[in-house]
Amino acid sequence: MIGSAPGAPAVVRPARPRLPAAPLLAPALGVALALVPVAAPGNITVLNLGFFTFLYVAQGLAWNILGGFAGYVSFGYAAFFGLGAYTTALLWLGGWTPVLTFPVGGLVAAVFSLIVGVPTLRLVGPYFSIATIGVGEAMRILMLNLDRITGGASGLNLPTAVPSKAWFYTAALLMAAVAYAAATWIRGSRFGLGLAALRMDLEAAETLGVRTALFKNVAHMISAFLVGVCGGLFATYFQYLHPDTVFSFTESISLVLIALIGGLGTIWGPILGAAVFYAVQDYLQTSYPTFHLLAYGILLIVILLFEPRGLAGLAARIWGHYRPGAPPIAAAPAAPGAFGPPAVPVPGETGSHVPAPDGPGPVPGSTA
Amino acid sequence: MFTAQNLISLCITSILTAGLYAVMSYGLAIIYGVMKVVNLSNAGFLMLGAFMTMVYSQVLHLDPVAGAFLNMPLFFAAGWLVYVTLVRRVRQALPIASLLMLFGLWLVLQNLALTVWGSDDQSIITRYTYKALPLFDYRIALTRLIVFAVAVAVMAVLQILLNHTYIGKALRATVQDPQAALLAGIDTERISGYAFGLGTAFAGFAGGLMTLLFSFTPDFGGPFQLKSFTIIVLGGLENLAGVTVGAAILAFAESFAVLFMRASLQNVIAYALLVVALIVMPGGVTSLFGRRS
Numbered sequence: 001m002i003g004s005a006p007g008a009p010a011v012v013r014p015a016r017p018r019l020p021a022a023p024l025l026a027p028a029l030g031v032a033l034a035l036v037p038v039a040a041p042g043n044i045t046v047l048n049l050g051f052f053t054f055l056y057v058a059q060g061l062a063w064n065i066l067g068g069f070a071g072y073v074s075f076g077y078a079a080f081f082g083l084g085a086y087t088t089a090l091l092w093l094g095g096w097t098p099v100l101t102f103p104v105g106g107l108v109a110a111v112f113s114l115i116v117g118v119p120t121l122r123l124v125g126p127y128f129s130i131a132t133i134g135v136g137e138a139m140r141i142l143m144l145n146l147d148r149i150t151g152g153a154s155g156l157n158l159p160t161a162v163p164s165k166a167w168f169y170t171a172a173l174l175m176a177a178v179a180y181a182a183a184t185w186i187r188g189s190r191f192g193l194g195l196a197a198l199r200m201d202l203e204a205a206e207t208l209g210v211r212t213a214l215f216k217n218v219a220h221m222i223s224a225f226l227v228g229v230c231g232g233l234f235a236t237y238f239q240y241l242h243p244d245t246v247f248s249f250t251e252s253i254s255l256v257l258i259a260l261i262g263g264l265g266t267i268w269g270p271i272l273g274a275a276v277f278y279a280v281q282d283y284l285q286t287s288y289p290t291f292h293l294l295a296y297g298i299l300l301i302v303i304l305l306f307e308p309r310g311l312a313g314l315a316a317r318i319w320g321h322y323r324p325g326a327p328p329i330a331a332a333p334a335a336p337g338a339f340g341p342p343a344v345p346v347p348g349e350t351g352s353h354v355p356a357p358d359g360p361g362p363v364p365g366s367t368a
Numbered sequence: 369m370f371t372a373q374n375l376i377s378l379c380i381t382s383i384l385t386a387g388l389y390a391v392m393s394y395g396l397a398i399i400y401g402v403m404k405v406v407n408l409s410n411a412g413f414l415m416l417g418a419f420m421t422m423v424y425s426q427v428l429h430l431d432p433v434a435g436a437f438l439n440m441p442l443f444f445a446a447g448w449l450v451y452v453t454l455v456r457r458v459r460q461a462l463p464i465a466s467l468l469m470l471f472g473l474w475l476v477l478q479n480l481a482l483t484v485w486g487s488d489d490q491s492i493i494t495r496y497t498y499k500a501l502p503l504f505d506y507r508i509a510l511t512r513l514i515v516f517a518v519a520v521a522v523m524a525v526l527q528i529l530l531n532h533t534y535i536g537k538a539l540r541a542t543v544q545d546p547q548a549a550l551l552a553g554i555d556t557e558r559i560s561g562y563a564f565g566l567g568t569a570f571a572g573f574a575g576g577l578m579t580l581l582f583s584f585t586p587d588f589g590g591p592f593q594l595k596s597f598t599i600i601v602l603g604g605l606e607n608l609a610g611v612t613v614g615a616a617i618l619a620f621a622e623s624f625a626v627l628f629m630r631a632s633l634q635n636v637i638a639y640a641l642l643v644v645a646l647i648v649m650p651g652g653v654t655s656l657f658g659r660r661s
Contacts, residue, residue: 141639299472
């Protein structure tokens with residue numbers, strides 16, 4: 001992760017508390033999870049749970065490349081997911097093997113992300129977010145109306161000859177592993193440092209020679225590609241597509257929520273976030289279908305108020321607290337979080353009513 | 369298709385729609401203008417305004433227009449509370465933090481409404497819902513006319529308040545330059561609270577008026593939210609008078625697009641305009657002519 005980047009000076013990114021033995025944890029976890037279909041090949045519930053969780057993990061990690069590393073929060077990823085899904089569906093109906101269509105779907109999504117990204121990534125902060133809501137919703141409505149291609153409001157039925165649940169489980173796990181590898185590599189590379197730099201200060205990064213427009217668009221394309229492939233996998237699994245499911249705003253915000261609640265800009269955040277997100281959704285879906293979004297809305301607000309680094313930040317803080325000889329817990333919020341305020345207080349923003357000098361509110365046990 | 373009668377009738381529709389669009393976007397513009405916060409929860413409050421109006425009409429047998437007015441003080445209080453408890457605490461962080469927080473609030477409001485009222489379409493039928501007013505050769509739906517008249521009247525009153533009261537002037541000063549306003553002794557923090565309350569009050573009011581025209585579900589606010597963004601971006605974001613211009617542009621564009629494309633693609637116009645306007649003219653339409661000193 002960070003430590004593996006030889007030329008990475010500590011200036012750019014403050015040292016964050018990390019989970020124990022993080023570099024080894026992920027491969028070990030991956031191998032253990034890969035053994036599940038071997039151990040319990042007939043347990044459809046577990047295999048389905050795994051499939052959806054891994055699909056969310058992969059997408060959350062992919063979203064985080066642009067949204068977390070570069071700080072461009074997009075509400076429009078359903079467009080990439082849907083494009084990937086429909087590319088796979090149409091090629092599959094045209095006689096292709098589904099597996100071969102996945103990269104094509106990813107490419108279609110990546111090309112679309114470039115077309116959208118070149119103009120919209122020039123916008124900063126909230127303006128980019130709003131523009132992506134517009135793009136995502138416009139795509140959904142367009143797809144609903146292109147009924148000759150997408151089947152429109154009646155949807156598209158796909159062939160029913162599909163691999164086993166165990167195959168899907170493994171494919172989704174593989175996808176999550178690829179996304180993990182991509183995110184980890186990007187984070188430690190010069191490219192990732194460039195993204196971090198432009199997130200912190202766009203103009204300063206540009207002055208220092210970071211090709212910000214190129215970096216943003218490449219990050220956008222990589223994450224769109226991964227999400228597009230996930231869309232293809234989803235289409236193969238479901239064997240039925242409807243523009244309102246794959247292009248839905250809910251799909252877009254799921255990715256935002258997964259990354260934010262897990263921990264924006266971290267590797268483990270989207271993984272934790274996706275696991276919790278799908279578990280909660282699955283648990284509440286049957287009895288209270290809307291409760292998981294309600295719960296997530298509340299969680300999002302609480303996290304923004306108290307722990308902007310999400311569940312990963314919380315985990316790191318708890319780990320730091322219980323590690324022998326660790327500094328007391330109150331030290332954590334002083335580190336600039338994902339939304340940390342600028343180092344220099346902005347004049348004109350009266351701080352008199354803000355309880356603590358920096359974003360996160362009072363922490364239980366803080367003595368400051 | 370392009371008969372004079374059709375065109376005139378489309379113009380009338382556009383003007384009536386523009387009134388509604390303006391009142392629904394005003395709150396967003398005030399909040400953005402004063403504190404540069406993009407209020408994604410506006411959609412939630414629009415929706416809540418509609419449902420509250422339904423509750424008044426069921427329980428108190430209150431007319432939707434009266435319900436919309438009743439929403440104003442309640443939503444003002446709610447908005448002020450949201451500012452004090454949530455928004456104020458993340459204003460120092462990056463702008464995206466407040467956007468995400470208000471997005472979380474929207475999710476909460478929307479899904480609370482889903483658990484309380486379910487996902488069925490709701491509507492309020494009044495005695496005058498299906499009435500139309502004949503005007504020369506045209507017939508105008510009475511509800512649309514009422515919504516337009518009330519919206520314009522309320523915005524006119526607001527304009528007077530903004531121009532002639534201390535708080536109104538302080539609010540406009542904060543929109544123009546928060547630092548200078550602070551230097552002039554304006555408590556911009558307090559003004560921000562009022563602005564958030566006022567913006568939310570407008571959302572509740574517009575939501576109430578909309579029950580006269582549309583059926584609604586807890587998902588109701590989303591498309592209108594995006595249209596509101598289009599309008600304030602077209603209007604120039606910090607320019608309160610620009611809201612009217614933006615609303616008129618969007619209403620005309622939507623109405624006339626129906627002549628050329630499927631009606632179901634109407635919303636795409638708004639979203640495309642939003643993206644184009646954000647990229648091409650961040651200063652809004654009004655910045656294109658004049659003021660180039």
